[in-house]
Amino acid sequence: MRQVNLGMIGGGTVGSGVYHALRLNGELLAARIGVPIRVRKVAVKAFDEPRPYSIPRSLMTLDWRQVVHDPTVDIVTELVGGTTIARTMVLAALELGKPVITANKALLSAHGEELFAAARKHQTNLYYEASVCGGIPIIKSLREGFVGNRITHLYGIVNGTCNYILTRMKLEGADFEAVLKDAQAQGYAEAEPSLDVDGYDAQHKIGILASLAHGFWVKPGKIYVEGIRGITRLDMQYAGQLGYTIKLLGIIKAGPDETGGQAPRIQVSVYPTLVPNTHVLASVNHVFNAVFVRGDIVGDTLFYGRGAGKDATASAVLSDLAD
Structure with a gap:
């Protein structure tokens, strides 16, 4: 052999x-x-x-x-x-x-x-x-499993550090800085955390997924990015009272072409989002990742698992x- x-x-x-x-x-x-x-x-x-x-x-x-x-x-x-x-x-x-x-x-x-x-x-x-x-086999799923679908929506929790911080802020009623410091001590956040908490790691990932889902290269500079530094304990409390959870999402959405052509307009962005507590993404906690994909034929699908680490x-x- x-x-x-x-x-x-x-x-x-x-x-x-x-x-x-x-x-x-x-x-x-x-x-x-x-x-x-x-x-x-x-x-x-x-x-x-x-x-x-x-x-x-x-x-x-x-x-x-x-x-x-x-x-x-x-x-x-x-x-x-x-x-x-x-x-x-x-x-x-x-x-x-x-x-x-x-x-x-x-x-x-x-x-x-x-x-x-x-x-x-x-x-x-x-x-x-x-x-x-x-x-999570999201690349192979988009490339092969959904090859017969137009991807109309993709929402991803794609950064474990941000999800860990936001989860603890919600569950413990804690402030961002206190949770970040503890996450760094436990190895869940880097000593210089900007790449994660300012949304740029998620930007890299969601750009790759958008390029794969829609067949053209998405330049990083074209992606709107907002991180989680501005999220406060009060934001978490108000969101909970309204029935929402705050998650940093990478978002890909296909909308109608307003120029009258055939190709859809594609929104690619990263920002803290109010997710209804009834939605499955709201229950993805700590360092886990999840990607919600909607195809025009397959409908709604969800991928969940560990998004980083050696194994x-x-x-x-x-x-x-x-x-």
Whole structure:
């Protein structure tokens, strides 16, 4: 049986999670797809960097080029984050005709159009299930499961940090700053939390989903973004009295074309939203994500699960490996 060799760029939290998942379920995956997958090399920042799962020293290298340019490596995963060196890494692999799997939503948001064009030019593929909502298979669902639908509405709780903060503000009657400080202490929020609490992480993700749902690239600068810093304890109390819960939603809505043409106008935005307590999204709490999708044929559907973390993201990477 032919073997597929995997080259990994990134051996930190997510990268070591992928390595561990392949060790744990590699035989199961091989039995299901008919091809065994072997990790050939792993590029890391430092051999002794903290990682939740160990990676054999013999597999590690400090030079990502040794992964990409290794002629025995068939598939490359980019799990380092950022938009500068990650772009260079991904383009280098695509130019060699190697399929790339990425979990990097910021990279896709900033350079997705260029990267997908490079994949087409070199007759290869760029996979990105792990870039949005961790282990929730929303990318594959939009691309394949709903291929016969026009997506009229999509509402997503796509940032676990914001959802955790808003959940605790509601349940405990607490202030934003106090909950944020505690979330940072527990590792649910970064020391510099702006990317999450100001809505930009959600912007990256909802832009990717909008591009996939409607077939054209949505530029990040065109997406209206409002974070949760301005939400107060009093806002939460008033919302509750009116029968609502405040959630940070990524929103994609198709409306009529006011110019008289055939194409619908698409609204793509991120902002705190009053969600009726009777709606299922109102009960999605703490670090969990959920995406509500309405198609013109399928009707209403809901996807729920862990949107981040080493294991949820590793599950999505394995899904792309199977493809």
